[in-house]
Each structure stands twice: as C-alpha cells, then as structure tokens.
Amino acid sequence: MYRIVKRKQLAPAIVLLEVEAPAVAAKVEPGQFVIVHMDEHSERIPLTVMDFDRERGTITIVIQDVGYSSCMINLMQEGTAFQDFVGPLGTASEIENLGTVVCIGGGLGIAPVHPIARALKAAGNHVISVLGSRSADLLILEEEMRAVSDEVVIATNDGSLGVQGFVTDGLAHILAQGTKVNAIWAIGPMIMMKAVVEYTRPLGIKTIVSLNPIMVDGTGMCGACRVSVGNETKFACVDGPEFDGHLVDFDLAMQRLNYYKDEENRAKAHGMCGIEGGHH
Amino acid sequence: MALKVPRHDMPCQDPLQRAHNFDEVTLGYAEETAIEEAQRCLQCKNPTCRVGCPVEVLIPDFIKKVAEGDFLAAAAVLKVKNSLPAVCGRVCPQESQCESQCVLGKKGEPVAIGRLERFVADYEIKFGESRFEKPESSGKRVAIIGGGPAGLACAGDLAKAGHGVTVFEALHVAGGVLMYGIPQFRLPKEVVQTEINNLKKMGVEILTNQVVGKVTSVDELMDNGYDAVFIGTGAGLPYFMGIPGENLLGVYSANEFLTRTNLMKGYKFPEYATPVKVGKKVAVLGAGNVAMDAARTSLRLGAEDVYIVYRRSRDEMPARKEELEHAEEEGIQFRLLTNPVQLNGDERSWVKSMTCLRYELGEPDASGRRSPVAVKGSEFDMEVDTVVVAIGQGPNPLVTTSTPGLELNKRGNIVADPETLATSKPGVFAGGDIVTGAATVILAMGAGKKAAAAMDVYLKSR
Numbered sequence: 001m002y003r004i005v006k007r008k009q010l011a012p013a014i015v016l017l018e019v020e021a022p023a024v025a026a027k028v029e030p031g032q033f034v035i036v037h038m039d040e041h042s043e044r045i046p047l048t049v050m051d052f053d054r055e056r057g058t059i060t061i062v063i064q065d066v067g068y069s070s071c072m073i074n075l076m077q078e079g080t081a082f083q084d085f086v087g088p089l090g091t092a093s094e095i096e097n098l099g100t101v102v103c104i105g106g107g108l109g110i111a112p113v114h115p116i117a118r119a120l121k122a123a124g125n126h127v128i129s130v131l132g133s134r135s136a137d138l139l140i141l142e143e144e145m146r147a148v149s150d151e152v153v154i155a156t157n158d159g160s161l162g163v164q165g166f167v168t169d170g171l172a173h174i175l176a177q178g179t180k181v182n183a184i185w186a187i188g189p190m191i192m193m194k195a196v197v198e199y200t201r202p203l204g205i206k207t208i209v210s211l212n213p214i215m216v217d218g219t220g221m222c223g224a225c226r227v228s229v230g231n232e233t234k235f236a237c238v239d240g241p242e243f244d245g246h247l248v249d250f251d252l253a254m255q256r257l258n259y260y261k262d263e264e265n266r267a268k269a270h271g272m273c274g275i276e277g278g279h280h
Numbered sequence: 281m282a283l284k285v286p287r288h289d290m291p292c293q294d295p296l297q298r299a300h301n302f303d304e305v306t307l308g309y310a311e312e313t314a315i316e317e318a319q320r321c322l323q324c325k326n327p328t329c330r331v332g333c334p335v336e337v338l339i340p341d342f343i344k345k346v347a348e349g350d351f352l353a354a355a356a357v358l359k360v361k362n363s364l365p366a367v368c369g370r371v372c373p374q375e376s377q378c379e380s381q382c383v384l385g386k387k388g389e390p391v392a393i394g395r396l397e398r399f400v401a402d403y404e405i406k407f408g409e410s411r412f413e414k415p416e417s418s419g420k421r422v423a424i425i426g427g428g429p430a431g432l433a434c435a436g437d438l439a440k441a442g443h444g445v446t447v448f449e450a451l452h453v454a455g456g457v458l459m460y461g462i463p464q465f466r467l468p469k470e471v472v473q474t475e476i477n478n479l480k481k482m483g484v485e486i487l488t489n490q491v492v493g494k495v496t497s498v499d500e501l502m503d504n505g506y507d508a509v510f511i512g513t514g515a516g517l518p519y520f521m522g523i524p525g526e527n528l529l530g531v532y533s534a535n536e537f538l539t540r541t542n543l544m545k546g547y548k549f550p551e552y553a554t555p556v557k558v559g560k561k562v563a564v565l566g567a568g569n570v571a572m573d574a575a576r577t578s579l580r581l582g583a584e585d586v587y588i589v590y591r592r593s594r595d596e597m598p599a600r601k602e603e604l605e606h607a608e609e610e611g612i613q614f615r616l617l618t619n620p621v622q623l624n625g626d627e628r629s630w631v632k633s634m635t636c637l638r639y640e641l642g643e644p645d646a647s648g649r650r651s652p653v654a655v656k657g658s659e660f661d662m663e664v665d666t667v668v669v670a671i672g673q674g675p676n677p678l679v680t681t682s683t684p685g686l687e688l689n690k691r692g693n694i695v696a697d698p699e700t701l702a703t704s705k706p707g708v709f710a711g712g713d714i715v716t717g718a719a720t721v722i723l724a725m726g727a728g729k730k731a732a733a734a735m736d737v738y739l740k741s742r
C-alpha cells in the first residue's frame with residue numbers, strides 16, 4: 001500500500017498529496033508521471049509528478065477534481081493509502097543548458113512544470129516561469145515556482161494578479177522586453193497548450209508540451225493514449241507524454257478526451273462523488 | 281464396446297441467454313460424464329495424442345485415473361507436465377493438438393481430452409488440498425519479469441526446486457493475458473487467481489506495479505542479488521492497420537477493449553469506475569481468438585450487430601474451433617474476404633462507417649495459405665459505430681530496450697536457445713510470447729517450465 005503522508009488543499013478543487021512510494025521516488029525524473037489506483041473498484045488515473053524526495057521515498061502529486069475519479073482521490077485523507085501506485089512512467093524531460101527558457105504552467109499545469117523548471121535551472125538555464133490561472137485565488141504553487149525560477153510572470157484572466165489575460169499574454173510580455181527565448185515548456189489544459197503552440201509557431205521557438213490523453217495501463221499495452229504527432233500515431237504513455245508541440249494534432253487530441261463524456265456523467269451520478277460531491 | 285459410445289457434449293449455457301451475461305459459457309462435465317468419456321480412451325501403447333501436445337502431458341495416464349474415478353490422482357498425473365491445467369483445459373486449441381492426433385478421431389470423434397483436463401483440474405481446485413512441502417532452500421534467488429503463463433510456470437517450478445522466486449508484474453494483478461485479455465465468460469478470473477494463490481503458498485513472492493525498464497532493470501536486478509532472471513513479458517503491443525481514420529473515437533485496439541472489460545471490470549460500470557463503450561454496430565477486424573473474444577464481449581455489452589471482418593476465408597480463421605462455433609451460435613456475423621481501407625468519421629470525430637474492399641483467394645503463399653487478393657472496384661461502405669482492431673500484437677520494448685547485451689530478432693522478439701531458453705546475456709532466460717511472438721498459453725507455459733529446468737541447472741552450477 002502507498003500511504004498518503006501529507007495532504008494540502010491548494011485551491012478550491014485542487015489538492016496536493018505526498019505519497020510513500022520509495023521505489024518510484026528513487027527513479028523518477030522531471031516530466032514523468034505515475035498511475036494511481038485507489039482500490040479494486042477504481043479507475044487507473046495518470047498524474048504527473050509535481051515533486052519527489054528520494055530520501056523520504058515520497059512522490060508528490062497535485063490533483064484537480066474534474067470528475068468522479070479525481071473527486072474520489074481529492075477526498076482521500078492523510079494516513080489512507082492507494083492500493084496501487086505505478087511509476088515512473090513515460091520518458092523524462094530532456095534537460096540541458098539551452099540558455100533562456102520559459103516554463104509555462106496553466107492552472108493545474110503549474111504542478112507538472114515545477115520539477116522541470118527546477119531541473120532546467122539546476123542545468124544552468126535562465127528560467128522564466130509564466131503562471132496562469134483564472135483568478136488570483138485559484139493560482140497554485142506560486143512560492144514553489146518562485147523558488148525554482150529566475151523570474152516569474154503571472155497572468156490571470158480577470159486581471160486580479162499580474163498581467164491580465166492568458167499565459168500567451170504573459171509570454172508576449174516577456175518577448176516584448178526583447179528577451180531571446182531558446183525553448184519553451186508549456187503544460188496545462190489542451191486548449192492552452194494549443195494556443196501557446198500557435199503563438200510560438202510563427203516565431204520559430206521550440207515548444208514542448210505534455211499531453212494528457214485518456215490512459216489505461218500506461219505501458220504501451222492498450223493504445224488508448226494514442227495521439228497524432230507529425231502525422232504519425234504515437235502512444236503518449238511511452239513515447240511521451242512530452243512532444244514537440246508544433247507537430248501535435250491538438251484538435252484530434254481534444255476530441256479524444258470526450259470519449260467517455262456520457263459515461264463520466266453516469267459515474268458522477270453514482271456514489272459519494274455524486275452531483276453535489278464535486279466542486280464545479 | 282467402448283468405441284460405440286459417442287463423444288460427450290460439453291454442457292453450455294443457452295446461446296441466447298449467455299450472449300447477454302459474462303458467466304462462463306461452458307459448464308463442465310459432471311462426474312459420471314467424465315468417467316464415461318474417459319472410458320472411451322483406448323489406452324494406446326504408443327499414444328499419439330501425447331505427440332500432439334506441445335508439453336507431452338501424460339494423457340492416457342491421467343485419463344485412466346479418471347475412468348477409475350480417482351480424480352485427485354488424475355490431477356497429480358496431469359500436473360507432472362502442466363502447471364495450469366484448469367486454464368489449458370479451457371483455452372488450448374485441442375482440435376489442432378492432442379485431439380487431432382487421437383486414434384479414435386480417425387474413424388469417429390476423438391476423446392474429449394481438453395474437457396477431461398478441465399474436469400480434473402476443477403475437481404482438484406474444489407476438493408484437493410494443496411499439499412506443498414517446502415524444499416530445502418538453495419540460497420539462490422531468481423527474478424521473473426512478467427506474471428503471465430510463462431512467468432508463472434517458471435516461478436512454480438523454480439520454487440519447487442528450492443530457489444527464492446520473485447515475480448515482477450507491471451499491472452496491478454498477475455496473470456497476464458489470462459487476466460486482462462481472455463474474458464470472464466471463457467476463463468473465469470477466479471480460476472486464474474487460484475493458480476496464483478497456490479504459487480504464493482509455495483513461497484513465490486509476487487510484486488505488482490513493477491514496470492521493469494522503468495522502476496528497475498534486468499541489470500539492476502542482477503546487481504541486487506538475483507542470481508538469474510527470466511523474461512516473460514509477452515506480446516503486449518497492439519498493432520493497428522495503419523489506415524486513415526484509425527484514431528477516430530470509437531476505434532479500439534482489442535487490448536484496450538478487453539482490458540477495460542476484463543481487468544478493470546468495465547462490464548460492471550459504474551460499480552467499477554472504468555467505462556467501456558460499445559455502440560450498436562461493431563466491426564471486429566481479425567479472426568483469431570482475440571477477435572472472437574472482442575466480438576463476443578461486444579455482444580454482451582449490448583451491441584446489436586457484431587461483425588467479424590476478415591480478409592481471408594473461413595478455413596484460414598486462426599481462432600479455436602470451439603470459439604468460432606460459440607460465436608456463431610451467439611449470433612456473431614462473419615464478413616469474410618473483406619477488409620477496410622479507411623475508417624470514416626462524423627463531425628465530432630466518431631467513427632460512422634468503414635470503406636472496405638472485397639477479396640478473392642489467390643495462389644498459396646509461403647505459409648501455404650492461399651493469399652487474399654483485392655477485387656478491383658469492389659469498394660463499398662459498411663455502417664459501424666465501433667471498431668475493434670484485433671490483427672495481432674508485437675513485443676513491448678520496455679524491457680528489451682533497457683537491457684544491453686540482449687539479442688533480439690528483427691521483429692523485436694528475444695532470441696533464446698530452443699532447449700534451454702537461455703538468451704545471449706549470461707544468467708538471463710526468456711520464454712513465451714516475448715520469444716515466439718503471439719502464440720498460445722500452453723506454449724508459454726511449456727517455455728516457462730523448460731526455462732525453469734535449465735535455470736535450475738545453471739543456478740546449481742554456480
């Protein structure tokens with residue numbers, strides 16, 4: 001069993017969990033993910049690693065309540081445990097000294113970008129992070145990101161903090177100052193990653209995204225996670241989750257996320273995370 | 281005269297009823313039926329049935345015990361060569377193995393060896409006591425990668441020889457295809473778990489959630505005190521056709537479709553939280569056991585029309601005979617000499633039809649099978665809302681690419697000595713689908729046992 005040693009509410013529907021998983025913690029690298037499975041009746045849910053502590057043997061994940069399974073995980077308390085916790089999965093981020101890099105985290109995407117920014121900084125890059133959220137009260141992990149970045153730009157849709165607008169406006173703000181950016185990591189909702197990629201395509205700045213398609217096993221066995229990259233079918237769980245954003249077919253990836261819309265609603269009507277359970 | 285007694289039918293659930301539930305289709309022989317069927321066996325001096333069996337089960341010997349009514353003794357005989365008789369009795373292609381060679385089959389119907397095997401194994405599960413005397417410990421440790429039939433069989437024999445055995449399994453349960461692929465209605469998961477529990481009682485340690493190649497590696501295991509390693513990671517990488525439209529919604533690999541249904545128990549959604557979605561008109565591409573399982577699963581999940589779409593003709597269909605018959609009885613429709621060239625989607629990217637070509641059989645190819653040739657101008661559209669691709673699986677590269685010094689063939693399978701299953705890497709053995717490509721449970725099980733014997737020699741020599 002994989003015990004939760006720390007639980008922290010980061011925002012209304014977003015929870016941070018630190019979980020005992022020494023074997024995973026010993027091997028994980030930035031950009032990789034885990035699959036958690038609460039019990040026999042649950043779904044296997046992929047979650048990116050937000051932090052890891054090799055000495056304590058723990059992995060930290062951040063999860064947003066968007067449906068039945070994520071709501072159930074958000075309800076888990078300190079001292080309880082996952083039945084299964086598999087990882088590290090996927091390929092690690094390619095970390096090297098590129099010069100100046102921008103790490104963009106949108107909403108929950110700030111969590112997976114965190115270890116990448118830290119590793120890029122440790123590799124000698126000048127790291128500028130762009131953190132986006134709908135409003136100031138929904139912004140997560142600001143302190144943690146400041147600790148691993150040289151500069152931080154915040155963008156909120158309602159303008160309650162930082163630049164008003166989307167993460168692309170935050171990026172525009174950096175570029176407007178004449179900063180030469182060598183590469184960008186952009187992680188967040190598909191629609192945000194697509195916007196960033198469209199923005200950087202004409203500028204020719206290498207933009208890496210982390211895709212979050214529906215998954216089952218996470219080992220290349222089922223093909224549920226297939227995405228089209230450069231007109232080739234890839235399995236995001238083993239070939240990714242990071243890809244060159246300029247090659248990704250985002251429209252298809254977004255449509256594939258709707259695969260189980262009807263079933264998701266049925267699941268929600270069932271059990272503890274019923275209609276009133278989730279925060280929407 | 282024994283010869284005149286006809287082969288005993290297998291009692292089954294009614295086809296119309298079973299097409300809507302996941303309970304086991306075949307019900308198994310009653311004791312009297314088993315004895316009568318066993319009495320049909322001639323107890324040949326040179327039993328040809330054994331030659332047909334890939335692991336040379338002591339067939340007439342166990343059947344003799346059945347005829348005498350001593351079912352537990354029969355089980356003991358069966359288990360000399362077969363570690364998973366309750367599984368093999370259910371899923372082996374007996375019609376092309378032991379039963380195809382039975383002398384009774386020359387003039388009439390062969391002895392129902394598979395049904396007897398299953399009867400005996402089930403009897404033992406119910407009434408036998410697993411008496412296991414712990415052998416003296418050899419002090420040697422072995423890591424088994426993959427908990428499918430190859431790995432489990434290897435683990436069992438090594439444990440019996442006194443070695444310390446740990447199985448590293450990627451999924452959250454061991455069993456391999458037996459758990460995630462073959463459906464409940466054909467192979468109840470309780471049967472598989474009984475076999476796994478027996479291994480645990482023998483002291484085999486089973487670690488789930490261990491993706492070797494990620495959380496650890498073959499070299500690391502050897503460095504951490506394992507004296508030998510067996511790789512039995514199967515053929516778990518699904519192939520797609522490579523035609524336009526394959527990433528549309530409603531298009532599954534058979535592995536995904538069956539994993540959602542069997543391993544994650546999607547057929548009990550929402551009690552089990554993993555959904556599996558099937559429409560009204562389902563096309564399953566392929567005609568092997570995997571395809572039959574996907575087709576019959578679709579029916580049970582509520583599909584109205586289920587088609588097996590296959591490029592060749594009936595005679596070339598590779599599925600077990602019993603599965604074909606059962607599929608047909610349940611109302612699966614066969615669209616033979618037909619193959620899709622493109623999948624078409626609606627505005628939300630859901631598959632709505634397949635553009636297909638018709639085929640005719642041409643000259644025999646290298647394998648001796650008549651190869652299908654497309655008929656010019658035969659394009660037509662077939663309306664479907666779910667497509668399951670079941671055209672085969674290849675080796676998953678996670679272990680092989682993370683193990684330097686391991687020789688692979690051009691398809692990515694591990695090269696292993698046919699007798700010892702030793703690989704090019706000292707102390708590392710491999711067997712089952714990862715070596716042969718997708719094959720059968722009995723071959724994987726047999727490879728696991730063969731490897732265990734060679735590993736025992738290797739370990740004792742060190």
Ligand SMILES: Cc1cc2nc3c(=O)[nH]c(=O)nc-3n(C[C@H](O)[C@H](O)[C@H](O)COP(=O)(O)OP(=O)(O)OC[C@H]3O[C@@H](n4cnc5c(N)ncnc54)[C@H](O)[C@@H]3O)c2cc1C
Binds near residue numbers: 033045067211264
């Ligand atoms: C590599 C990867 C990393 C991820 N990292 C994080 C993370 O760090 N934090 C986080 O909160 N979320 C993360 N996600 C997304 C998270 O897995 C889904 O939000 C979760 O599975 C939704 O399940 P649900 O039952 O709560 O929602 P549902 O009501 O089932 O679905 C809501 C939406 O979630 C998506 N989804 C549903 N099932 C799955 C599934 N099995 N796999 C992936 N997506 C699914 C679909 O888009 C769906 O429309 C990640 C996904 C992937 C693939």
Ligand SMILES: Cc1cc2nc3c(=O)[nH]c(=O)nc-3n(C[C@H](O)[C@H](O)[C@H](O)COP(=O)(O)OP(=O)(O)OC[C@H]3O[C@@H](n4cnc5c(N)ncnc54)[C@H](O)[C@@H]3O)c2cc1C
Binds near residue numbers: 515573678714722
């Ligand atoms: C749907 C279906 C129906 C079938 N029907 C029949 C039938 O009726 N009769 C018959 O004889 N055969 C049938 N087969 C074929 C048969 O199941 C296989 O030949 C057999 O299971 C192969 O055994 P194996 O041990 O080599 O591999 P598998 O059963 O594939 O087991 C491999 C195991 O290794 C694990 N693994 C893989 N990678 C890793 C890793 N990196 N680290 C740790 N563990 C790993 C997998 O999770 C799996 O548990 C069927 C196959 C399928 C898919």
Ligand code: SF4
Binds near residue numbers: 339
């Ligand atoms: S060949 Fe047939 S009749 Fe002869 S021993 Fe085998 S099962 Fe019995």
Ligand code: FES
Binds near residue numbers: 215219224236237
């Ligand atoms: S999640 Fe199954 S292959 Fe990627």
